[in-house]
Structures are given as structure tokens and as C-alpha cells.
Amino acid sequence: MPGMNKHLDDKLGSVLARRKSNGKLRRLNNTPANCVDFSSNGYLSLSTNSAVQKSLIERLQLEVAVHEKGKKILHDPHRSILGSGGSRLLDGNSPFAESLETKIAAFHGAEAALLFTSAYDANTGLLSCVPQVGDVIVYDELIHASVHDGMRMSRASRRIPFAHSSILEPNLGKHDMRHQSKNLGLHDILRQLSKDKLTGNGETNVFICVEGLYSMDGDVAALNEVADAVDRYLPSKNGYIIVDEAHSVGICGEKGRGLVCQLALEDRVWARVLGFGKAMGCAGGVVLCSSITRSYLINYARTLIYTTSMTFTSLASIDVVYDYLISGQSEPRRQHLDTLIHYTHRQLHALCARLQPGQHHTLHVRKTPSKSPVIPVFTTHPRALSEHCQLSGYMVRPIVAPTVPAGSERVRICLHAANTAEQIDGLCSAIEVWVQNQTAVTTKPQQVGNERGRESAEAVVDVSTRRDKPRL
Missing domain, CATH: 3.40.640.10 (Type I PLP-dependent aspartate aminotransferase-like (Major domain))
Structure with a gap:
């Protein structure tokens, strides 16, 4: 009956409100179709691979034919x-x-x-x-x-x-x-x-x-x-x-x-x-x-x-x-992914060396190159950084406590075999603009910082001249 669960809903609602006030409320979100994927765990991009899809469709079609003929395989x-x-x-x-x-x-x-x-x-x-x-x-x-x-x-x-x-x-x-x-x-x-x-x-x-x-x-x-x-x-x-x-x-x-x-x-x-x-x-x-x-x-x-x-x-x-x-067909994809891993770390490390965002506790990446397609970008503002990247067309997710220990919040970059060096350059440029915005806010009066932030957000960054792109 309507209203019969109100008492319990009120209790559950208060728990959710407390979690929201702590910045830990989880929500279901749909990934925008026009965003470059740097979030999902499909590292080899096999779910969208045409050869794998074709094999699966053929297998299902064969199964349907077998059922229709009543044969056993x-x-x-x-x-x-x-x-x-x-x-x-x-x-x-x-x-x-x-x-x-x-x-x-x-x-x-x-x-x-x-x-x-x-x-x-x-x-x-x-x-x-x-x-x-x-x-x-x-x-x-x-x-x-x-x-x-x-x-x-x-x-x-x-x-x-x-x-x-x-x-x-x-x-x-x-x-x-x-x-x-x-x-x-x-x-x-x-x-x-x-x-x-x-x-x-x-x-x-x-x-x-x-x-x-x-x-x-x-x-x-x-x-x-x-x-x-x-x-x-x-x-x-x-x-x-x-x-x-x-x-x-x-x-x-x-x-x-x-x-x-x-x-x-x-x-x-x-x-x-x-x-x-x-x-x-x-x-x-x-x-x-x-x-x-x-x-x-x-x-x-x-x-x-x-x-x-x-x-x-x-x-x-x-x-x-x-x-x-x-069959070994995945080997070129694994090799390409390995190339992207090293390239991404070089680009992020160069960005941090150039901007030194760690001075304001804004952003940090590890000095040691990653051996995996998961690259954490540590920041005290993971939600703000991820939102900025998403608005720029790059899907990354904020990872906060309790999923990770308090004090180790980050934005997680997940690389895929279907990604390109140009996409990585674009993501790094979006991160760079965000860091510049954050630095402006922490070093200038609020009004000036906001104006600088709007100007930077509207800027179009040319990444075509970046060096050390992998040969893909």
C-alpha cells in the first residue's frame, strides 16, 4: 500500500543523505556515445573486435541450424x-x-x-x-x-x-x-x-x-x-x-x-x-x-x-x-597496448614535470612506468578532474574512498587496444587545461581565477605537434 514503507524509506534516505554529504554517493550513469573510452576494463577491445563478433555470430547461427535439424554436436x-x-x-x-x-x-x-x-x-x-x-x-x-x-x-x-x-x-x-x-x-x-x-x-x-x-x-x-x-x-x-x-x-x-x-x-x-x-x-x-x-x-x-x-x-x-x-590473433593488439602504456606514462610524466601540479596537491603520477593498462592519476579533486575530462570528450572515472583508501583518491585511466596516440594526446591536453585552471584558482583572487578558468576551458589545444608518438 502507498506510504506503508515510508518509515523505512526515511531511514534509508538519511543514510544516503549522509553518504552524499561525504561525497561518496554512487549513481548509475550512462556513458556518452561520443566520449573516447579511457574507463572500461576491456583492455584488448575484444568485445568490439569484428573478427571475434563474426566468429560468435557464426557460432550462434550454426547452433540455430543444429537445433532446427535436431542434430547433436x-x-x-x-x-x-x-x-x-x-x-x-x-x-x-x-x-x-x-x-x-x-x-x-x-x-x-x-x-x-x-x-x-x-x-x-x-x-x-x-x-x-x-x-x-x-x-x-x-x-x-x-x-x-x-x-x-x-x-x-x-x-x-x-x-x-x-x-x-x-x-x-x-x-x-x-x-x-x-x-x-x-x-x-x-x-x-x-x-x-x-x-x-x-x-x-x-x-x-x-x-x-x-x-x-x-x-x-x-x-x-x-x-x-x-x-x-x-x-x-x-x-x-x-x-x-x-x-x-x-x-x-x-x-x-x-x-x-x-x-x-x-x-x-x-x-x-x-x-x-x-x-x-x-x-x-x-x-x-x-x-x-x-x-x-x-x-x-x-x-x-x-x-x-x-x-x-x-x-x-x-x-x-x-x-x-x-x-x-x-590462434595468436590477439598478439598484435597486446603489443599495441604495451606501446600505448609507455607512451601515456611519458606524456603524463612530461606534463607533471612541466606544470609541477604537485606543488598545490593538484595532481601526481608515479615516476615508475606502468606495466599495465591501468594508470592512476592521483589528485585531491578526482570528481572535478573526471568531470572536466568527460566534458572534453574523454571518459575517465573518479575513484574515491571507500573503493580506495582515504588519501589515495585518483582518476583512473584505462587504456585499450582500440585507443590511439592522438586520443591520448587529447586526454593529456584536457588534463593540462584543468591543472592550469586549478593553479590559477589557488594563486590568484577567486574572480580572476574564474575568468582564467573560463578562458582555458574554451581554448582549443593543438596536440598534433607533440613529440615521441608511437608508430602505430
Whole structure:
């Protein structure tokens, strides 16, 4: 009845009002069609790639023809193309799904694979059911929210965060981090755990959770050092590394096999979680693990058991993307993306060196070149900068607390294989105009600053003469 929920709505509204007053209110927004994409996670631009789209359409057309003729290829011809029919344990399984898992496992050098509807469900399902009473989960303080949700549902006795900077390569150390952690480093925590009797003799399991590529900072974990630390402090082989490769699959390693494969750590990492919604350009997730672990997840992972399985269209999308990677067709796109990464960092670093915006706490980029397509531009005014860039035709997003720790707010630039050097120049020019506006406001009276800001905003910046453009 109208008005019956007013009391609850009033309470919820007050919570939202408080969040809005703190500048943290989230809203759903549509991306303008005329904006250059520097925001989405589709790093290889595969979702808009004509070859991938053509392969998927042909696969769907073939499936329709098979259904019409009643023939069998990989699965039941009576199965719906649009819907899966239920959970994997009931009516949602198929030979096609199982053959796809076999293909994925072989490509990534894993014993087995288990598909989930998303990487979020994969992380949550894995962490919620595997750690038992007495076990310990040690996790990067900047680990994804899905791991946190899985840990909350797990029966592990302890959950211990460690400092993110402790698993980064030396040239990305604390001096270049925006967030100074109060947590101990991974080595310190593992050293303390090794002194515990049950942990030291191998009776207690320790799960170490990290990401391959971090989507907010764009840094890459030093997985070799993580594996060495686990071997050193947990010699009883009761340390199990879990790597979330949602953002590194498709980007790192030969043909995009991921960071674990790039570093040849397949036998030292217990489980990997891959997401298909980023560089892979489709949707879904998978856990790479042992056959026994796969069977265990089928029996105990609630995010698999109690949800409708992926449809044929989703499975086919994943299949054609893997065919694209396996064939090597993605390699030129990865090489082009790598060129853009270095070019963007040079342009941003040159901009900061020229304008010195850090003097007014306006803007900062890391001195060390990024190894990933995610480049954070740290600023005390992320919303204002992102709005200015969007109005200039470049879609970037503000990233603020609680998504990132307070004091490390930034605008995140996500590069894609479909981007060009000219687009990067345009984005850098928009950022430069904004910095000039901010500098004018902080160094001159308000009225003069506003006039300068309007003049700068209206200026057309010629970027055609910029140097060091990559040959694309």
C-alpha cells in the first residue's frame, strides 16, 4: 500500500543523505556515445573486435541450424540457446560447458577448471567453502571485495591483512605509494605464523590471497617473491596461494595466459580465479585448480550450487575468445597496448614535470612506468578532474574512498587496444587545461581565477605537434 514503507524509506534516505554529504554517493550513469573510452576494463577491445563478433555470430547461427535439424554436436539439441535451464547440478550442465573447461585448463596449464557465472562468484565460492576451522587466510589489504565476502562466509579462524606494498617489486616501493599502510608485510606475518605450533607442523592451513594485476593502482604483484616467502616460512607445504587474475588474464603472459603462466608458477600457485569481463571482452569467471578441488567446489561452493548456470550464448562467447587467443590473433593488439602504456606514462610524466601540479596537491603520477593498462592519476579533486575530462570528450572515472583508501583518491585511466596516440594526446591536453585552471584558482583572487578558468576551458589545444608518438 502507498506510504506503508515510508518509515523505512526515511531511514534509508538519511543514510544516503549522509553518504552524499561525504561525497561518496554512487549513481548509475550512462556513458556518452561520443566520449573516447579511457574507463572500461576491456583492455584488448575484444568485445568490439569484428573478427571475434563474426566468429560468435557464426557460432550462434550454426547452433540455430543444429537445433532446427535436431542434430547433436557437443550438446543436447533440445537445450535452449537463450537459457541454461537451471544450475549446473540440475539441468544447467552440458558437454559443451565441460569441453570448454577442459580447453581453458589446458590453455592455462592447469589440471582442471570450473566455470562460474562471474569472477565475483568464483572468488566468493572458493573462499567461503575451502578454508576450515583453524585455518588462516592472509590477504592483501587491497584485495577485491569478492574475496572479502568469501572470507566473511568462511569458517577460517583468522583473517589477517598484509601491506600491499610488501608484495610489489622494489621500484614500486613505499616511496612511490599514495597509501601508507599500518599493516605488517607479508614476510612479517608469515614469519609470525610459522612460530605457531599447529601452523609450523602443517596441521593448520594458510591461504594467501593476492591479485595478479590490481585494477585501482595498476601495479603487478611480485608473485615469485610471494611464492618464495610461502616456501620459506611454511616448509610443511601448508601454504596455499590464491591469485585473482581477473585483470591480468589476456594481458600478461604468452598469448594472454596470465601472470602465473608468465612467471611459470603453475605448480606453486594452488588456485587461480580468472574473470572474462575485462580483457577477454565477454562475461563469466573460472577457477583453475586440481581435479579434487574442482569436485569439492561442485559439492560445497554455494555460488555454483544455488545459481542458474551460464547460457549457451555466454559459453560460446568465452569459447570464441579463447580460440582468438590460442590462434595468436590477439598478439598484435597486446603489443599495441604495451606501446600505448609507455607512451601515456611519458606524456603524463612530461606534463607533471612541466606544470609541477604537485606543488598545490593538484595532481601526481608515479615516476615508475606502468606495466599495465591501468594508470592512476592521483589528485585531491578526482570528481572535478573526471568531470572536466568527460566534458572534453574523454571518459575517465573518479575513484574515491571507500573503493580506495582515504588519501589515495585518483582518476583512473584505462587504456585499450582500440585507443590511439592522438586520443591520448587529447586526454593529456584536457588534463593540462584543468591543472592550469586549478593553479590559477589557488594563486590568484577567486574572480580572476574564474575568468582564467573560463578562458582555458574554451581554448582549443593543438596536440598534433607533440613529440615521441608511437608508430602505430
